[in-house]
Amino acid sequence: MIKGTAVGMAAGVLASKALLANSSPIKSGGNELDVIVIGAGFAGLTAARDCAKKGYRVLLLEARGRIGGRTYDMDFDGDHIEYGGTWIHWTQGYVWAEFARYGLTLKESPALVPGSASWISQGKLHEGQAADFYGKMIEGITAFSDVDGQGGRTVFPRPYDPFFNEQLVRQLDKLSLADRLREMKGSPELKDITAGLMAMGCASPLEQGAFLDWIKWWALNDYDFGHLGDRQARFKIKEGTGALANAILNDASVKLQVNEPVSEVQQVEGGVIVRTSTGTYRAGAVVAAVPLAVLDSIKFTPSLNTVKRGASQTGNTTTGRKVYFKLKEDIGAWTGVAAPPNPVTYAFTENTVSPGSLIVSFCYPGDIDFHNVTEAQRALRTLLPDVNVVATRCHDWTADPYSRAEWCWFRPGTLTGTFNELSRPEGRIHFASGDIAQGWRGFIDGAIESGMLAARQVDEQLSKQTTTKASAGA
Ligand SMILES: Cc1cc2nc3c(=O)[nH]c(=O)nc-3n(C[C@H](O)[C@H](O)[C@H](O)COP(=O)(O)OP(=O)(O)OC[C@H]3O[C@@H](n4cnc5c(N)ncnc54)[C@H](O)[C@@H]3O)c2cc1C
Numbered sequence: 001m002i003k004g005t006a007v008g009m010a011a012g013v014l015a016s017k018a019l020l021a022n023s024s025p026i027k028s029g030g031n032e033l034d035v036i037v038i039g040a041g042f043a044g045l046t047a048a049r050d051c052a053k054k055g056y057r058v059l060l061l062e063a064r065g066r067i068g069g070r071t072y073d074m075d076f077d078g079d080h081i082e083y084g085g086t087w088i089h090w091t092q093g094y095v096w097a098e099f100a101r102y103g104l105t106l107k108e109s110p111a112l113v114p115g116s117a118s119w120i121s122q123g124k125l126h127e128g129q130a131a132d133f134y135g136k137m138i139e140g141i142t143a144f145s146d147v148d149g150q151g152g153r154t155v156f157p158r159p160y161d162p163f164f165n166e167q168l169v170r171q172l173d174k175l176s177l178a179d180r181l182r183e184m185k186g187s188p189e190l191k192d193i194t195a196g197l198m199a200m201g202c203a204s205p206l207e208q209g210a211f212l213d214w215i216k217w218w219a220l221n222d223y224d225f226g227h228l229g230d231r232q233a234r235f236k237i238k239e240g241t242g243a244l245a246n247a248i249l250n251d252a253s254v255k256l257q258v259n260e261p262v263s264e265v266q267q268v269e270g271g272v273i274v275r276t277s278t279g280t281y282r283a284g285a286v287v288a289a290v291p292l293a294v295l296d297s298i299k300f301t302p303s304l305n306t307v308k309r310g311a312s313q314t315g316n317t318t319t320g321r322k323v324y325f326k327l328k329e330d331i332g333a334w335t336g337v338a339a340p341p342n343p344v345t346y347a348f349t350e351n352t353v354s355p356g357s358l359i360v361s362f363c364y365p366g367d368i369d370f371h372n373v374t375e376a377q378r379a380l381r382t383l384l385p386d387v388n389v390v391a392t393r394c395h396d397w398t399a400d401p402y403s404r405a406e407w408c409w410f411r412p413g414t415l416t417g418t419f420n421e422l423s424r425p426e427g428r429i430h431f432a433s434g435d436i437a438q439g440w441r442g443f444i445d446g447a448i449e450s451g452m453l454a455a456r457q458v459d460e461q462l463s464k465q466t467t468t469k470a471s472a473g474a
Contacts, residue, residue, distance in 0.1 A: 033059050033283035035458055036274050037254075038262045038298075041069025042085075042444050043432040044289030045248040046098075046451030047458070051287075052252035054459050059281060060254050061274065063261035063402045067249060070291070070403055070434075071444065073240035076393050079351055079358050081324050082241060083395040085407070085444045089231040091220075092445035094452065095244075099237065102247035107238035109350055109360075111229045115333025118383045120342055121192040125383070130335055133193075137337070138225045140194035143186045145218050147172060147211075155212070156219040160439040162415065173416040175211040177202055195339035200346035200362040202409040203320030210317075210410045213442075220440060233348075241444070261402070262290075265429065266301040272428045284465070285428045285458045289451060292316050292422065292435035293404035304426060311418040316435055318406035319398045323370045324350070325359040325380055328388040332357075336383035340364045343379035356390065370394045408435035408442035423450065428461070430454045 117133035202209025296312035347361035437446025
């Protein structure tokens, strides 16, 4: 079935840009489009908005019944929670520009505040003051990161240019987090605490996570644990990530269709045909703004580069779970860390205001059903033995066919083996995702960076063709 789509647009603006020859309807009354963006996460929303603002006719096709992708905010019995991407920071320039542009407000999570801490080392639970615990954490990650005798500073001296020190990067990309833990200097306790933090980062067995992705985080946080806490777990959008997603969408004339999973993308003479289960559309260019792990589930004709396809199948290692626990007790400010295979690897108090406590946690992959309060309580009690869990909330991003993973954390070898290929356009297909960003890869910021760049590529491609046609017609 070929679906007709009314694309809202200002005809006057479009007159100079519209690629009527390229986007001629494949059926009378059909789809006259310049750009189809696949996926309405932050990468796709940004690409769609920027293309529409350039005057292109844009259709945004989203598989789910909502926008926002791996960000998803909601109410949890009176507390505002985020199932996915949450924290932003002014040092993340792309997301901060959008946050400021749309006049949103900040809310703080009580990350890294004084309070209590629990950690498991050598199978034994330790409890103490957060300040003492953070001291151990800093000692551990400083030793862990010091792979070059300079605190890791020579690896990504320009974090937005990951191959600036290519020789060292190629050498270190062989290392997994587990490899580096084995070779790092430090007591078993420091190694266990460091392993807990790394398991939170890679959300998978430590053998699968690239050491270099940690050093990338470390460089983006100026080699400072306090900055890491502030930039990655402190400031969130009071109105929720959904408010930012909606603001971007509503800022331009973009036609959105939800519940439209794209199954096939076919490049043809002068355009691209996109098929969903219910419709067929045609445009001059496509931005594939789906997660890296999902890319290979769409049929591309001609087939995508094998490096891209391989990275889609194995590149992103994250398979963990972000879980919110509501406790009967008010436990105050608290942080907990445990190395795999402990089910909860990193957790802290997210809200001490409501009755009881709200804990946010990052859990190790496994078969625990965190929707089941009894199972969830058993898992959390490894770190907080006396608490009573009254409710939990989480989303299984790995089982979700439209994400298949959490944020992006590469496997050893993925950076040097595939990264440069991941954002390379193939004909009229352009790629955008937080998973392939240059800077804050694996973050909302990276998604916006990537969407902005893809829109720019599309404009360069389409405007060149418009100019060529105009000169040919003159
Ligand atoms: C648990 C968790 C915690 C996180 N915490 C943070 C954080 O605190 N701060 C931060 O900055 N980042 C965080 N991130 C990462 C951040 O959320 C992502 O990097 C970012 O949202 C990715 O945006 P994206 O547009 O690239 O991909 P997505 O948001 O995944 O968007 C891709 C879109 O494509 C759609 N799609 C997929 N397949 C198809 C198809 N076949 N047809 C049509 N549409 C399709 C999806 O439904 C989705 O809407 C977190 C992520 C997770 C999962």
